[in-house]
Amino acid sequence: VTCEHARQWLSDLVDERLEGDRYLEVAAHLASCADCRLELDRLRATVGALQGLERPRAPVGFVDRVVQRVRPVPWYRRLHAWLFLPLSVKLPAEAAALVVVAGLAALLWERTPELRDASGPGPTVRSAPSTAAVEPTAPVPSPTSPEPAPAETSDRLRALRALSEERRLSARVPKPEPRASHPEQVASLSPPPETKGAPETMPAPETKATPEAKAAPEVRSERESRDEPTPRPLALPGSPAAKADRSETRARSAQQTVRRMLVPVPPPADLAGRLIVGDRAAAAAAVVDLLARLGGYETGRRQDDSDIVMDVQIPAARFDDFVRGLDGLGAWAASPRPNLLPLDPPQIRLTIRLAG
């Protein structure tokens, strides 16, 4: 047995775990090897020192702290903790939930027109749809139109003023509507801000009774049809466009309402156009004949400087024939095909300016 071999078993010898032949071998070597005996003595001293070390004691209150950790919490304390204590967690969570709900509400508001209609006027309603809805009622200037811009603007303004008057007159029909009965609300149906600066001396040759008598049934029909979801070119009462207009033009509309009550304007046209002719009076007579042939009729006429402005109504089914007839009388320039009046049969109103 070598020293190296014997020293491998010194630890077991210290613990008295060596038995049998191995114990005899190691013991025989130790009896003859002073170095290994010294090694064994040092190992025993070390192990003795280890085993003599004082055991550390747990800190005071250790048992109570452990028991406190495992003690079941009463239900009312758990409830209290759930309700009030974790504010550092609950407050951010509640704030995040609030933001999410607000975002969803805004999204729902944006995507649900019914909600916007039901909520009444508000400053957040966009005004862009209003302009888009009203513009088709006015003549669209054609790039090739020879008419100078001021005249076009005058016609457009006149058409818009007529629309406003129609709204005002509709408030006087036997079936009253609370929304239209208030002067300010009637004024809210006035045209968008394009009317700003319109001349107060705008000619209005028609009397108040004439347009009212002729336009009332049509207006009533049109008003009844406004509850239908089909898109219309006009800014309807209760629609987002009308509300936006109301909020933007409220201050101006009151003044314009008073002005319109004093100066009646013809009913609005769905289409306005210009017919360049050599003889305006002869052309006017020809237009009347054309109307008679096609089932239409003249609803009004006025003189604007040297031009004659005719308001006519034609069945929608004969509109194309009417336009061809106008082309035969002169150079006809008009806005695109208008929307139809919801009458039976569908009708189209036109304002024809006979110009030289």
Added chain:
Amino acid sequence: VREDGPDSEAFLERLRRGDLRAFEELVATYQHRVFGVALRMLDNAAEAEEVAQETFVRAHAGLAEFRGDAKLSTWLYTIVSRLCLNRLASADRAVARPGDEMLLRVADGAAGPQANAERRELEGALYRAIADLPEERRVVVVLRDLEGLAYEEIARVLELELGTVRSRLHRARMDLKDKMERFFA
């Protein structure tokens, strides 16, 4: 419950039923053993108490399933040893510098100043030597020479072969002997 006696079945039954008083007795009985292992393994009193508390909390959670195949002390040594080894292996613990926590406990009021100084020096050297051992050897020498567990019990606690326990203990003791040579020359 006696520390060195067999575990009483009645006491185990109380523990399994969730008797808090029985659990309190269990903690009071084994607190110093568990804390001692943790302190000698971690050499940090705060960490040692934290691990010792966690040992008993986990034991409480598993008492209902404790079958009594092993002694309660063996079960507790198993838990605390694993918790210590896991903590020592964690990245956070790697930067912790072992302190001199155990040196605070070596003073003996009954001995004279000279003897106290020599004993303090010896035990301080021993603690430092223990702390310098590799963890797998340290835990074996702590369980054997400081806690007095048998080889077989150590093998069970650490889930090692008996030969592995023996060889690790031998190497650990030889390392300590070499470092303590100046005291025992």
